[in-house]
Amino acid sequence: MIASIIFIILLAFGAFLFYKNVAKIRRNVLLGKEVNRSDNSSERWKLMALVAIGQSKMIVRPVAGVMHILLYVGFVIINIEVIEIIIDGIFGTHRILSFAGALYNFLIASFEWLALGVIIGCIVFFIRRNIIKLNRFMNKELDGWPRSDANYILITEVLLMSAFLIMNASDHLLQVKGYEHYIKAGSFPVSNLLSPLFENMSNASLVMLERGCWWFHIIGIIAFLNYLPYSKHFHILLAFPAVYFSNLKPKGEFNNLASVTNEVKLMLDPNAAIPPAPETPLKFGAKDVLDLNWKQLMDAYTCTECGRCTSNCPANQTGKLLSPRKILMDTRDRLTEVGKNIDLNNGTFVDDGKALLGNYISEEELWACNTCNACTESCPINLDPLAVIMDLRQYLVMEQSNAPAALNGMFTNIENNGAPWQFSPADRLNWASED
Amino acid sequence: MSQLNVPTMADLMAKGETPDILFWVGCAGSFDDRAKKITKAIVKILNHVNIKFAVLGTEESCTGDPAKRAGNEFLFQMQAMQNIQVLNGYDVKKIVTGCPHCFNTIKNEYPELGGKYEVIHHTQLVQELIDSGKLKVEGGEFKGKKITFHDPCYLGRGNGEYEAPRNIIQKLDAELNEMKRSRANGLCCGAGGAQMFKEAEKGNKEVNVERSEEALAMNPDVIAVGCPFCMTMMRDGVKHFEKEDKVQVLDVSEMIAQANDL
Structure with missing residues (x-):
């Protein structure tokens, strides 16, 4: 009960803060002068489907492109899991969507594979930026905050996904032991690999670990959401309207004043x-x-x-x-x-x-x-x-x-x-x- | 060399005739010694296939492109409106240009100012002529030669035309080798954005040297271009590497004219 109240307060506060900051960015954008970018909506929707949703221009550079698609798909699909987390958080339930049976197992298994994909993607990106030091990440304009910003994003995503997997691993151990409330649900192809690490823990410790990761994961998501408006990572939201409102004219054509x-x-x-x-x-x-x-x-x-x-x-x-x-x-x-x-x-x-x-x-x-x-x-x-x-x-x-x-x-x-x-x-x- | 037949719009008008197409020569094509050869090659092709064309001659003026890219919108629009007056006065319907910058400007930026024409680049015209069977092309001296094509920004990225010049080169039975940075990923020759008319900003290399180095690394017999400014830049680059005796820089239209002994 208390947990539910705390959860609801956190969620509401996070959503409100996010709304305020997004509204500020929206206000700032609308300070700009008028330009008509709402013509030809069918072509614009197509462009958005292809370039933003379909990531067609990302794969021009194959390594970064494929890794980015991994992160992008992971991000979008794993967010289905957040729906369950929010419902569970508000009502104090556990794995509320598990009634879906085989579908639920399939989804959880997919989330796990995607989480692993996201972790790999983030590690590759981190290595490209900090160890291989690709030229385009070394320019002077990235000195200071922008370079840290990029690393904070990658580290946060690895932590969030790790929490998700550790949560599942401990949950599954508790399920196997038949511990109260931990109903048998889900399929855990990736987190099973972590299970040996936690096997010898007591039930109480496992519950602590599972709950800890659950709270860390959702608080992390709320915090990350509120980090977005201060970060380059805001592109995960604006990329879609930005592509929709693209310049549709030939690139060679410059505006006549x-x-x-x-x-x-x-x-x-x-x-x-x-x-x-x-x-x-x-x-x-x-x-x-x-x-x-x-x-x-x-x-x-x-x-x-x-x-x-x-x-x-x-x-x-x-x-x-x-x-x-x-x-x-x-x-x-x-x-x-x-x-x-x-x-x-x-x-x-x-x-x-x-x-x-x-x-x-x-x-x-x-x-x-x-x-x-x-x-x-x-x-x-x-x-x-x-x-x-x-x-x-x-x-x-x-x-x-x-x-x-x-x-x-x-x-x-x-x-x-x-x-x-x-x-x-x-x-x-x-x-x-x-x- | 046979005499070029270059009618002006004024000539034809006096005879009560209208051409099928206006050849917009451009400033480089009119005044730059090297680019004039491209202009003549285009005229030779037009003469060869008996297209009824005309030039504006002394009535032609700068499209305003370099002024616009340099930020001088006033001067651009002054030029544009005066040119549009002349073009509309002759009731011009279709234009072929010898330069991708003129092509882009007249095609894309003139309509809003009252100048609406069908505009094509000379490589597109040559491709049309080949496709319609009016122009026969055989390899001639370029057969089996190694060619690298440098995309002009305002033809390629600017207007999405990557194929016409390549299709023409392939008709020459030549071996077309693509640089790593080609088509949409092509590297500028360094002349664009009015850079042609100023010293480059401080850096560690000239853009045309960077680009020529890449082209020369393909070990070509000919570096093919489609723009008089690219021509200047690539020739300077080839000279920089002292390869001017081994590697020719030619406009695609010149290759067609030479292959057909025009």
């Missing part, structure tokens, strides 16, 4: 119908996170820092400062900072003298980009660091007139000669008569 279209129409034809003046002065491009659109901000919270974008980026591969992963991480960190600022100032953002451009992302990074779309192609969930880079470039050029000198020369040539080089437009057809 509507605000610029109006100005250009006026320049070319002073008699053109003048659109109503906007309420706030027009700003071209993006200086800070609030100038980006909500999908770009959602991308920032979705990125799980795998670094495939960065490892495929030609600029990064040749030692330039640019790392597409860092662009999204910076966007997220700045947005989190802006969100805190808003919380502290009763709902309005008070200028803190900082901006995404300059304080987080430098001009050198932006000017290293080849706009080649290697980053967007390699992202397993279609995130778009290039869109952020382009918006910041636009601000540099159109608001600050701050392009590298050579590019200003190129602009002048296009304006004067209709070509990026200094050739006379009159000579444009000379090639046809040259040998």
Whole structure:
């Protein structure tokens, strides 16, 4: 009875806290500018089924891809077990779903195999990050918290799965001994291998072990749930909407700024119908996170820092400062900072003298980009660091007139000669008569 | 070499004729000495199959692509709208470009600004011509040669066209060897995003050197490209490794023209 009350309080508190933190992230994402990503819903659902649910882009890198699918499937399916744990916790029952008989045995056995898969996957990932030290996990932007974050996630998952298996092992021993309440239910192909470790324990100790693991497992899950909003691991939730709201246009197509279209129409034809003046002065491009659109901000919270974008980026591969992963991480960190600022100032953002451009992302990074779309192609969930880079470039050029000198020369040539080089437009057809 | 027949839209208009397709030459194709050879190869193919085409000649202007990728949306849209005025003035319906950047910009970014055309890249046109039997291709000098194709970002990843250039190369009875980083995984030549027009940012290697090294490791006779900027970058890269006597860098259209003795 007391256990049930404690359980219900913990569960309710965990759910409430999670709700509050998710609501905050949602609020922050919606600070972004409007962009229409709700067209063509059938194609979007298909894309989500293929890329997010089906993990089609993960397997481009087979080792990480297969391991990730193991973790993903394990995570999703083992959560069915959490339903039973929650019901048992609330009502003080034990293995309430065991009435399902053979199906129950099959499910428990599957969970065990998947738990083993998750443990193996996590260990492989841990080794890749900490022992093999794959290049893409060694970049500077991962120093400190991001690298620890990744390891905490892996360790937590191993602990949770171990608790699950130890719980089953002790439960099964108690079942065999016919100890009270421990009804014969479930099939334990993996945890049976652990049984010899606990065989000589007394019944009381086994009950302690089983209950301990049960509580550790569920409290761990509630705690982990509440860790998500502070972690790159939040991708397990946002990956699905992020893929759904992907850019469906060809990757080569960049947005035409509507605000610029109006100005250009006026320049070319002073008699053109003048659109109503906007309420706030027009700003071209993006200086800070609030100038980006909500999908770009959602991308920032979705990125799980795998670094495939960065490892495929030609600029990064040749030692330039640019790392597409860092662009999204910076966007997220700045947005989190802006969100805190808003919380502290009763709902309005008070200028803190900082901006995404300059304080987080430098001009050198932006000017290293080849706009080649290697980053967007390699992202397993279609995130778009290039869109952020382009918006910041636009601000540099159109608001600050701050392009590298050579590019200003190129602009002048296009304006004067209709070509990026200094050739006379009159000579444009000379090639046809040259040998 | 036979005389090229290069009618302009203005010429045809004066004669009351309309071409089936407009050949958008592009700035590199018009002014860059090496790229002009690609332009001529494309014209030779067009002449050879008797396609009724025209160029804009001195009425053509930069699409605005490098300005847009560099962040100068104003200049891009100025260029775009002026070009669209010219193109719509001639009632252009179909365009073939000699450059994936022009191709991408006119195909994807002009429609919203009022320029709606059917746009194809020259490798797509050549493939169409081969498929329809209008252009016969035999290996000629490329038969059995080792070829490595470098995907242009704005043709491949940018617009999903990986097959056309490869299909053409295979028609030459050549041995097409793929680099590890090819198709969707292709590495940029280093010119994109207006990098062509500026010094590279600080790093430990030039992108074109990295890419040429990868291409040269395939031990090719020819590095095939489909973009005048890739051409510049890959040629510079091949020179960097002092392999210019052994390895040719050719546009796919040049290979077709040479194989057919055009």
